[in-house]
Amino acid sequence: EGGRSRRQNTTMRRLLVFVAVVVLVNSEDQGQRLPLLRSVVEPRIGLNAVRIHQLEKRLEKLKEEIKESEHTRTVDDIVHEIDARLYHVEDRMCPDDEFQCLGNAQKCISTLLVCDGHKDCDDGSDENEHEYCDVTPIKPGRVYSGHTHWHSCIYRMPHASTLTIKADIKLKSFGARRLVKADYHNILHVHDKTVEMDFPVKGYFNLAKRNLILFDEDEHADRIAAICHFHQTDHANCTFLQEASLNVCGHSYLSLQ
Numbered sequence: 001e002g003g004r005s006r007r008q009n010t011t012m013r014r015l016l017v018f019v020a021v022v023v024l025v026n027s028e029d030q031g032q033r034l035p036l037l038r039s040v041v042e043p044r045i046g047l048n049a050v051r052i053h054q055l056e057k058r059l060e061k062l063k064e065e066i067k068e069s070e071h072t073r074t075v076d077d078i079v080h081e082i083d084a085r086l087y088h089v090e091d092r093m094c095p096d097d098e099f100q101c102l103g104n105a106q107k108c109i110s111t112l113l114v115c116d117g118h119k120d121c122d123d124g125s126d127e128n129e130h131e132y133c134d135v136t137p138i139k140p141g142r143v144y145s146g147h148t149h150w151h152s153c154i155y156r157m158p159h160a161s162t163l164t165i166k167a168d169i170k171l172k173s174f175g176a177r178r179l180v181k182a183d184y185h186n187i188l189h190v191h192d193k194t195v196e197m198d199f200p201v202k203g204y205f206n207l208a209k210r211n212l213i214l215f216d217e218d219e220h221a222d223r224i225a226a227i228c229h230f231h232q233t234d235h236a237n238c239t240f241l242q243e244a245s246l247n248v249c250g251h252s253y254l255s256l257q
Helices: 002-026 030-040 043-068 075-089
Strands: 098-100 108-110 143-150 159-170 177-190 193-206 211-216 224-232 235-242 248-256
Touching: 143 235, 159 248, 177 211, 193 224, 224 248
Parallel strands: none
Antiparallel strands: 098 108, 143 159, 143 248, 159 177, 177 193, 193 211, 211 224, 224 235, 235 248
16 A cells, blocks of 8 residues: 555656646746746756746747758857857846856856855856956956947936946955946037046946946945946946936947957
C-alpha cells in the first residue's frame, strides 16, 4: 500500500505540473502566468516552462526573419542575433532591480553581488571582466557629446551637450558601484547669442545595469538627476529626472568623441 500511495502522489504531482503548463501556454495575460505556476509547482520548474514557451515563439519569429533576409546576413550574424535575443534582451525573467545570470541558469541575484570578486552565478557571468565588470565607459578623460531635448521641468530649446568624466573612484570591498565625478557642459543659443553653461556633477556607476547616475553637486529643491545607460562602451542614452518628484524632464543621446 505504501508503494501504491507513493505512485499516486507522483502521478498527482505530474498531473498538476501538466495542468499548470497547459494553462500557462493558453493564457493571454502573461502577468497571471508566474503566480499560477508558483502556487502549483516549484519556482524553477515554472520559470523553465515560461522560458520554453517564449523560446518557441522567438525561434518561429527568427525563422521568418531568416527567410526574408535574402541571404544578406552571414551564419555568424544570425547566431549572434539569436544569442542576444534569447539570453540578453528579450527573455529576461528577473525584476528590474536584480541581475539575471546568463546562459541557461535563470538565476536572479542582487546587483550588489555583481563584480564583488565572488562568483554568485553558476556560469560566473556576474564577474565577467569583459562585459559587466568593464569600467571603460567611466574612464577619466572620456568625453561624450550629443544633443539634449527637454520636455518639462525647465524650458529650453534642444541644445548641444558634452559629458566629461573627471574621476572614477573604486570603493574598497564594494565592487558593484564606482563613484564618478564629471562635468556636464551645455551650449545654448538664446536670442542669437551662444550661452555656455557648466555643471559639475557627481554620482555612481551601477556595473550590473550599466547605468551612470549623476547629480548636480549643488543640492537644491528642484535639482535634476541624469541616468545614462550605456548599451556599449561608447554610446549612452540619458534620461533627466527631477530628483524630488521623479518627473521625466528630458533625454539625451551621447556618443564618445
